[in-house]
Amino acid sequence: MGARDRIREANPAFYERYSKLEDTDEFWEFLIRPLRQSIRVNTLKAPLDVVVERLKEEFELEPIPWVREGFFINVDNLAKVPEHGLGLIFGQEASSMIPPAVLEPKPGGLVLDMAAAPGSKTGQIAQYMKNEGCIIANDPNRDRTNVLITNLNRMGVLIARVTTQDGAYFGRFENTFDRVLLDAPCSSVGMIRKRWKFLEEWREKAVVKYMNIQKRLILAGYKALKPGGTLVYSTCTIDPLENEEVVDYLLRKTDARLEPIELPVRTSEPVLEWEGRTYSPKLKKVLRIHPNDNDTEAFFIAKIAKPEGSE
Secondary structure (H helix, E strand, C coil): CCHHHHHHHHCHHHHHHHCCCCCCHHHHHHHHCCCCCEEEECCCCCCHHHHHHHHHCCCCEEECCCCCCEEEECCCCHHHCHHHHCCCEEECCHHHHHHHHHHCCCCCEEEEECCCCCCHHHHHHHHHCCCCEEEEEECCCHHHHHHHHHHHHHHCCCCEEEECCCHHHHHHCCCCEEEEEEECCCCCHHHHHCCCHHHHCCCHHHHHHHHHHHHHHHHHHHHHEEEEEEEEEEECCCCCCCCHHHHHHHHHHCCCEEECCCCCCCCECCCCEECCEECCHHHHHCEEECHHHHCCCCEEEEEEECCCCCC
16 A cells, blocks of 8 residues: 555545645655654764764764754664763754754854753754853643753753743743744644654644644744844644744734745745635745655744844
8 A cells, every 4th residue: 555545544634635735646655754863963062073983983874964963874773872872962853953053043142942842952052052141941841841851961951941831921021032943832744754643643623723822822932032033933744824824924913024044955835825825925935844855854944033123
């Protein structure tokens, strides 16, 4: 049975909805193909070149084009790699390395990571900040924050302060943060490549539920952002209601401005019309990544600026 038929059999509503986005055999095949293992070298603990040379003694490494410290690696279980246990490398999906790279945090800055657990992106942000400044690493789920704290400790992150607020709480801190990352809770279509249950359990009503949460969070994140600052919105799903719809909502409600993203990554066309909705042509600047574009998880990334003088 081919991928298309397996997906149709497992969840007919899922197949019907997303065949409107892309309906090629390649799309369906990559949507359920197991992910390649990828890692990020943690330069908070050791120089990049030193770690890479050590790993090359035992493993094949393929550079990830859009992140200098990212590599695909030919290993099934990272727990068997000593560098992983030491925090010199961190298992992180290749496309999930894009949002922190687009965020471009600077040493000494104040950064809000609104939905930080399990911490891979937080650690990447701290790496770019060279452990100088402050990151508010928030997640409302206390069980998840335990994992977050464990991972940050293993990576040697010294500048994170972990909080357990609803992300919308941070909207009260207007014009405060230099950078805000909202890697939003979502329907996780991109994660089907990790767990089949995300396909079997997918429901359209969950998409709508997440969309409403995302709209509330993105407004709060934008309020918390300083004029002249950058907000990155990302999800690991392909649904336009959770992606283009949410960013278009922010553009309509605020003076937010979309910025182009210059990275060597293959993308699919942004969705400017969906279910009778028409979105701003400005959304052509976002990155919509389908699994077959780069053999990664699906992802969506928008880079948003708050103009100087914004109130």
